[in-house]
Amino acid sequence: MTDKPKEQPEKISDNPNELPKTYEAKLVEKKWYEEWRKRGYFKASVKKGKKPYTIVIPPPNVTGILHMGHALNNTLQDILIRYKRMSGFETLWMPGTDHAGIATQNVVEKSLREEGTNRHQLGREKFLERVWKWREKHGNTIIKQLQRLGASCDWERTRFTMDEGLSKAVREVFVRLYEKGLIYRGEYIINWCPRCQTALSDEEAQHKELNGHLYYIKYQIENTDQHVTIATTRPETLLGDTAIGFNPKDERYQHLIGKTAILPLLNRRLRIIQDEDIDPKFGTGALKITPAHDPVDFLLAKKHSLEILNIMNPDATLNDAAGIYKGLDRFEARRKIIAELEDRRLLLETKEHMHAVGHCYRCQTVVEPYLSKQWFVRMKPLAKPAIAAVTEGRTEFRPARWSKVYLEWMNNIKDWCISRQIWWGHQIPVWYCQPCRAAGVVTSNKEKKVYSEPGMIVSRETPKECPVCKKNDLLQDPDVLDTWFSSWLWPFSTLGWPEKNKDLEFFYPTACLVTGYEIIFFWVARMMMSGIEFMGKEPFKQVYIHGIVRDEHGAKMSKSLGNVVDPIGIIDEYGADALRFAIISITSEGQDVYASKEKFEVGRNFANKIWNAARFLLMNRTNDKKSKAPKIDDISDIDRWILSRLNHTIQSVTDSLEKSRFNEAVSTLYDFFWHQFCDWYVELAKPSIKTKETQWVLETVLENTLKLLHPFMPFITEEIWQKMPHVGDSIMISAWPKCNKKLLNPKIEEEVGLIISEIQAIRNIRSAWQINPKDLVSVAIKISRDKEMKILKDYSSHIVQMAKISSLTIGKQVTRPKESAVANVGRVETYVVLSGLVDIAMERQRIELALADVEKMMKALAGRLSNQDFVSKAPKDIVDKERKKGEELENRKKRLEENLKTLGE
């Protein structure tokens, strides 16, 4: 562990036995990652004549530590970047982190709490110093972890949403939108988190279905003995009621018109109003109206000029307006009020009631609809072109169904509450001139018809004085902006905007955004709007949405559930390549991923297989230089076969990558390398391994496969490639393989397919009769056509070798040897001599089973072929194929029947 590798990666060792027995992922990963960085392979710059390919990373929170979701997300991006880099693009993968306002503030506040203090005792300035210090110390964790994953980001460009350039972009955007009339301030019901004590946007309040109660409460009608019953889920809010209402069409309540109701417990007088928006079918049809604590009620209050009474403090305890309930927490108040209503027989009924309750997305506290003055962005005008961009196909979602989700949200977009009552973030670039504010003097934007308040100054730079009174008694708005107000600028702010520069021109717009569906609204949709608004172009051509990584039971991974599979742990144990390979292979397009530690073993095993196969080839190398391509006529059919398979694989993997079907690419490579190359070609080629031709084929197939694997498994492929004879400095910057169509050879594939089936058939018999793998058997093959005769004769030495045969007879006149078992492959009949071992009953059973199988297929086929509709309507080639198949089956049946007859002879 302690000794460092002293190898010189660039140099090709002369020792043919150079790969260590096992793959040391840790050492190799460290070595190559440092080397790649040192050589500047990750760097991107404006290069005329080259096509750009840009991806911006979804900036992880500075508080983040790498979880499987990150591992998946960033592996996908790295695959695209590495693939495009090898394909000749100038690739930029722009990295960075997000300051994550509330999340980060929460983390630092927690440590303050542990020290027995809080941010208010510390004061704003000292607190912010603390947060910056925290970021210095911990903010790089996730970046380092991404590097261990192998991410080929241009790290020298790393940005942070609160660095100077991005802060400038934020202020620029705020001022521009304000001057366009798209930012305003106002008093509305917003989602309030009483624990974080800040406003949240609608998206940050996550609705969860909860099993609550519906309380039926009696409200008395003034000066009568009548009453009206009202159902509510939040009885404590009745303290803030200022009216009750019903639908004007609701006949049950017509007698209430002109009357006044009495608020239970507090005995306040309540107006009775009528409104179309009140649903007569819910509860009793009568509604208690609490303007300061319910968005619908707030609108009704505005419409009917009702009094608006706030009964809550920011921490969700009740305030003075709550009278004797003052100081109680909202839920305590609820219990107390229910109890008192019960005592006074004002609670008529309590029903179970399922309803959706908003929760803070950062701390899971139940949010409170709360009346307060906040800043908002008017979204409809921004949404319009962002809708068109998707409906007109300039930006494409993958899988396509997400565009529906996006459009649904965009079409129903609401204004965005962007102010937060926390300290960590971009402070709102608005100042108030205290004297002018007090005097009611409007200080800015008198001419433009935009929102303004007395004394208000909206400015890109910190103003030195009031433009009107020239005094410098200015106070900045204490609120900060929503974290997403900086993230939504990410695709261009990271490239230097609002400055105009070559990078922006070259690398914007980006090619593909890779992200999970949980942030389509938070981030993707908003980037679309800002990109179009400020750059005049959609920020990405494609949005690739992947699933969420869950545990093996489908639960979200979380520390508290203890079901986390830690990617760094997997990297430590199995290697980054194993992690990358495995996570991609279990991720099919758009589906959630269910991860467990065992699933990563597949990746480790594959890496091990690659390593050992490469070690074997290098051990048997006859030449330290790159082999020269032999004449195509000099190579064997087996060689042609694997070259055909290789080119097929190149084509298929490239297609899969172009279609973003990553798991398909990975499984194609797995199957090709393991089951075609290792299981068959390498085994078949062993006798000729020292020949020039085989050397060249092995080398060529290995090198090209390593290249195809490189985007998925960058480290092991580089390590092996460097140890192979090679041209160039690194596999990372080598050219992506191209399919050579001339080498695609269906005829050879069919022939070798027959040989493989033949070997498998003999092995099957050996296994069924429990012949020891060491023992050789005598085999006779009867063929009926010259075609098969030639193939089998050509490959007879391979069959002998692979099926462990002592003597092999091939011919048309072959008769069944005594005491032998039979297998049929196509029209070829194979007898394996079992001298002494043969058990007639068992062999009969084997043949009868095969016969039953054939008959079943024949029956199905006969049904199809006798169907006139099929014969006349299906395409000719399909019908021909079926007919041919019928002949084959007929033939096979005959042979099996004959075998059954001659059994025991």
Add this chain to the structure above:
RNA sequence: GGGCAAUUAGCUCAGUUGGUUAGAGCGUUUCCUUGACAUGGAAAAGGUCACAGGUUCGAGUCCUGUAUUGCCCACCA
């Protein structure tokens, strides 16, 4: 309330213009420590593709409905 996904071998999942005998990994069974690899090799067992209709010569694949599960959205208090 609206929408979206999923339902295929014991388990976890692939299967994209409908067309051979529906595939993989893990697990299981049998055999093998043979000079690349036991993180391995050879062979095998295992599926009425949730259910019910429909379209079609032909459906795991397309349409309609049902059931179960999961997710997202929504101001029925």
